[in-house]
Amino acid sequence: MDLNQIIVFELENKLYSIEINYVMDVYEYMESIRVPNSEDYIEGIINLRGNVITLINLKKRLKIDRNKKEKNVIICEFNKEKFGLTVDEIIGIENIDKTVNTDYDSGFVKGFIERDNREIMIIDLGRIITKT
Amino acid sequence: MATSVLIVDDAIFMRRMIADILKKEGFEIVGEAGTGAQAVEKYRDLQPDLVTMDIIMPDMSGIDAVKEIAKEFPNAKILMVSAMGQQSLVVEAIQAGAKDFVVKPFQPSRVLESVKRILSMN
Amino acid sequence: MNTSKYEKLFISEAIDYIEQISDSILELEREPNNIESVNSIFRGLHTIKGMAASMGYGDITQIAHQLEDIIDLVKNGKIKLYKELIDILLKGNDYMEMLVQKKPVDPDILRSFRSVLKSIEAGSEKSIESKTSELVKTVTGNVLDIIFEDDVVLKAARAFVVMKAIQDTGYYNDCAPSYNDILEGKFEKNFKVELKDNAPIQDLIKQIKSIPEIKDVKHLAEKQIKNKIEDKSYDIDESGIKVKNDIRVSLDRLDNLQNFASELVIARGRLQQLAYGLQDNELINSLNNTSKIIANIQDEVMKIRMVPVWQVFDRYPRYIRDLSNNLKKNINFEIKGRSIELDRSLLNTLADPLLHLLKNSVDHGIELPEERLSANKSEQGTLILEAKRLKNAIMISVTDDGKGIDENRILIMAIKKGLVTEEQAKNMSKQEILNFITYSGFSTREKANDISGRGVGVDAVKNILKKIGGSFEIHSEYGKGTTFNLKVPLTLAIIKSLNIRVEKERYIIPLTHINETIDIPTTEIQNIMGREVFVLREDVIPIIRLSDLFNIDTNKEKAKYSLVIVNVEDNDFALLIDEFIEQTEIVVKSLKGILSDIKGLAGITILNDGMPSFIIDVPGIFEMAKVR
Numbered sequence A: 001m002d003l004n005q006i007i008v009f010e011l012e013n014k015l016y017s018i019e020i021n022y023v024m025d026v027y028e029y030m031e032s033i034r035v036p037n038s039e040d041y042i043e044g045i046i047n048l049r050g051n052v053i054t055l056i057n058l059k060k061r062l063k064i065d066r067n068k069k070e071k072n073v074i075i076c077e078f079n080k081e082k083f084g085l086t087v088d089e090i091i092g093i094e095n096i097d098k099t100v101n102t103d104y105d106s107g108f109v110k111g112f113i114e115r116d117n118r119e120i121m122i123i124d125l126g127r128i129i130t131k132t
Numbered sequence B: 001m002a003t004s005v006l007i008v009d010d011a012i013f014m015r016r017m018i019a020d021i022l023k024k025e026g027f028e029i030v031g032e033a034g035t036g037a038q039a040v041e042k043y044r045d046l047q048p049d050l051v052t053m054d055i056i057m058p059d060m061s062g063i064d065a066v067k068e069i070a071k072e073f074p075n076a077k078i079l080m081v082s083a084m085g086q087q088s089l090v091v092e093a094i095q096a097g098a099k100d101f102v103v104k105p106f107q108p109s110r111v112l113e114s115v116k117r118i119l120s121m122n
Numbered sequence C: 001m002n003t004s005k006y007e008k009l010f011i012s013e014a015i016d017y018i019e020q021i022s023d024s025i026l027e028l029e030r031e032p033n034n035i036e037s038v039n040s041i042f043r044g045l046h047t048i049k050g051m052a053a054s055m056g057y058g059d060i061t062q063i064a065h066q067l068e069d070i071i072d073l074v075k076n077g078k079i080k081l082y083k084e085l086i087d088i089l090l091k092g093n094d095y096m097e098m099l100v101q102k103k104p105v106d107p108d109i110l111r112s113f114r115s116v117l118k119s120i121e122a123g124s125e126k127s128i129e130s131k132t133s134e135l136v137k138t139v140t141g142n143v144l145d146i147i148f149e150d151d152v153v154l155k156a157a158r159a160f161v162v163m164k165a166i167q168d169t170g171y172y173n174d175c176a177p178s179y180n181d182i183l184e185g186k187f188e189k190n191f192k193v194e195l196k197d198n199a200p201i202q203d204l205i206k207q208i209k210s211i212p213e214i215k216d217v218k219h220l221a222e223k224q225i226k227n228k229i230e231d232k233s234y235d236i237d238e239s240g241i242k243v244k245n246d247i248r249v250s251l252d253r254l255d256n257l258q259n260f261a262s263e264l265v266i267a268r269g270r271l272q273q274l275a276y277g278l279q280d281n282e283l284i285n286s287l288n289n290t291s292k293i294i295a296n297i298q299d300e301v302m303k304i305r306m307v308p309v310w311q312v313f314d315r316y317p318r319y320i321r322d323l324s325n326n327l328k329k330n331i332n333f334e335i336k337g338r339s340i341e342l343d344r345s346l347l348n349t350l351a352d353p354l355l356h357l358l359k360n361s362v363d364h365g366i367e368l369p370e371e372r373l374s375a376n377k378s379e380q381g382t383l384i385l386e387a388k389r390l391k392n393a394i395m396i397s398v399t400d401d402g403k404g405i406d407e408n409r410i411l412i413m414a415i416k417k418g419l420v421t422e423e424q425a426k427n428m429s430k431q432e433i434l435n436f437i438t439y440s441g442f443s444t445r446e447k448a449n450d451i452s453g454r455g456v457g458v459d460a461v462k463n464i465l466k467k468i469g470g471s472f473e474i475h476s477e478y479g480k481g482t483t484f485n486l487k488v489p490l491t492l493a494i495i496k497s498l499n500i501r502v503e504k505e506r507y508i509i510p511l512t513h514i515n516e517t518i519d520i521p522t523t524e525i526q527n528i529m530g531r532e533v534f535v536l537r538e539d540v541i542p543i544i545r546l547s548d549l550f551n552i553d554t555n556k557e558k559a560k561y562s563l564v565i566v567n568v569e570d571n572d573f574a575l576l577i578d579e580f581i582e583q584t585e586i587v588v589k590s591l592k593g594i595l596s597d598i599k600g601l602a603g604i605t606i607l608n609d610g611m612p613s614f615i616i617d618v619p620g621i622f623e624m625a626k627v628r
Helices: B012-024 B036-046 B062-072 B087-096 B108-120 C004-030 C035-055 C058-075 C083-100 C107-123 C155-169 C179-183 C201-209 C251-278 C281-305 C316-326 C344-365 C369-374 C407-416 C430-438 C458-467 C618-627
Strands: A003-011 A014-019 A023-028 A042-048 A051-057 A072-078 A081-087 A090-097 A109-115 A118-123 B004-008 B028-033 B050-054 B078-082 B100-103 C142-148 C172-176 C190-195 C214-221 C306-308 C331-336 C341-343 C381-389 C393-400 C471-477 C481-489 C494-502 C505-510 C514-521 C526-528 C531-536 C539-545 C560-568 C571-577 C579-587 C601-606 C612-616
Touching: A003 A072, A003 A081, A003 A118, A042 A081, A042 C612, A090 A109, B004 B012, B004 B036, B012 B028, B012 B050, B012 B108, B012 C004, B012 C035, B028 B036, B036 B050, B036 B062, B050 B062, B050 B108, B062 B078, B062 B087, B078 B087, B078 B108, B087 B100, B087 C155, B100 B108, B100 C155, C004 C035, C004 C083, C004 C316, C035 C058, C035 C083, C058 C083, C058 C107, C083 C107, C142 C155, C142 C201, C155 C172, C155 C179, C155 C190, C155 C201, C201 C214, C251 C281, C251 C344, C251 C579, C281 C306, C306 C344, C316 C331, C316 C344, C341 C344, C344 C381, C344 C393, C344 C458, C344 C481, C407 C430, C430 C458, C430 C471, C458 C471, C458 C481, C458 C601, C471 C618, C494 C560, C494 C571, C505 C579, C531 C571, C539 C618, C560 C579, C560 C618, C571 C618, C579 C601, C601 C618
Parallel strands: A014 A118, A051 A081, B004 B028, B004 B050, B050 B078, B078 B100, C331 C381, C505 C612, C539 C571
Antiparallel strands: A003 A014, A003 A090, A023 A072, A042 A051, A072 A081, A109 A118, C142 C190, C142 C214, C172 C190, C306 C341, C381 C393, C393 C481, C471 C481, C494 C505, C494 C579, C514 C560, C526 C531, C531 C539, C560 C571, C601 C612
């Protein structure tokens, strides 16, 4: 069977995930340089081993009310563009059937699965980094 | 030991072609030059068994290069590689001391024929 | 012989020669007596002929050969240069290029073109068939009949090799036809050589037979020979000299080298900070030495990348010439500052924008000769492409003396398009109005035409300059002409810049845009009609607070500020900041993806301490400030 893995994390107590083949690294939250005149969800830029990487505040991007301060940054690469997503707790890695619910389409979410009676949203990275 | 050859032509393309013909027959290409001046310099350094020399080149023509080389090394074995329409230049080059010539486009066999003849000369 | 593996090399090298020929033909058109251009064309054609023949490309070989013959006639003064001949040479060069690049060329067209070449040649003295003169010469005694192969290429030269070989043996006596005739190739398939009586006949026969292109050698005794003369041979003068001591390096490799050198510079900066932090003198000393080496490497890499602007500029005359012919315009195109150097990839980036601007001037700027005459202008228009060195930048300008830009028409358009209200329009400066042209999709022409309608527009030119940290300005006087000024940094990757601070944020301003920097007490900031200004040597200069444009939280007014005086579109303005940190060299990284097109930002760099920092888009800032 065609299996895939996702990295699961929390945003304000709800579970979200990214397919692991896009994930390059996970860091603790770090300070970044503000980007003036940019969209509000752009958190800033950091220097990661010589690469300038844009951090995207995922809660702001998904328009989730923000009460907690983010703890982690997930560095992703999509279409050769590297960027970081700020998230709350990292929960872990799950195996999923690649075909599960991927036709589900709602904004930035391209699918979801259920584990232990909790719904895990799978984020559509392409939409996250495309200006709207 | 393999026969050492210096290839002189301003077109990389021609150098490659000549080199391939000679390499196939076991010659060793010890150097290449793109101008007459370079050819003289390289000849002094390498003193190869054979030189293939283009005629019309920037920065000293093949003929002047032959003259320079022949002045210092009367026994230098130089094969002129000429295009059509350089007849009098070929004559001049041979007067200057070149041993033979081939005309572009050349058959590999013709090049080898000339080379063999030159190498057998004393 | 299988030639396919040489094809790539053939194409790239042949194209180089074809470009060289094209340049020289145009040079020759400008200076008909320039013998070096003639020689250069000749050399180029000759080399292509040899290369094409070796590849077995008959059409290219023949065209090159015929063009070469014509140039030879020019060289020997047998044909005078005239405009049509230049056109024909260029056309022939074009055909060669098309054939080299394997573009389809109609064989009929090619055939008729070649007959044109033939007729040019025939019209000159040269082609008068060499007279055949009857000549009888006899040799007797110990005679060798030397028979040539049918397809011998350079008969005279081959004959000379034979004659020399025999003479070198010391047994040579005489020959028929005459020595001179033989050396001029004036014999059919064979000639005869009389040897001394004691000659070792068999040895000599063997030796001569080993000469290429000799079909046979026969020993004759006491025979008479008659020879007719045929064939003509043409000679070539020794050509001039042009130095070419270069090796080919791919631009990718240069880019890599440049990137590594740039990273080395950044790494050095970081190391230096660490070393000074540790206050270890030995470390600092050895690092200083390393620094010097790194600086040298950086310098050399930069120099390698610098090329004179003519490498791109010289492509244009041909184009302008064809275009103005098509449009029936009479244009004198001048290039100035050809030898000024610029980073290679930067220059390549500018090639298309410049072409677009030049096209614009030819198409829309310069009028038809009759229009010019009725406007009391000279019949011939002038178009100038010029490169000039400024302090920290290069200025490239395209200037025409054409009809200029009608501001009123632009303004009407702008109002129609809703870019500006009629009320606002009343107060707009000329420069502001001209600027509308750089707006995307703005054109005063209803329909885009074939020439400048496609490809990059003026807005694209402006964007490209923003990307490379330069600026773009238009100056125009209606009825008199237009100038486009492109200010570009000297190099693309490393630029000199000022590192500044506002509150806790740091930014980079490229020196390209900076006139001067001043510290002023806050009391010197004046308020005129709701705008902050200050007076510098009697000029009133508007102040733009970076904190306003970039929404930087400022606590309270400080006692003093620093001002960066910049110049955009002939306007000076002062960028108000907290302080200057240092002048540095930075490596520019472009803004990509989600960060692209952010107002006021031109790029990113990584500072010595490893922190990323934004490079300010000075012209962009000026636009933002105007809107407010």
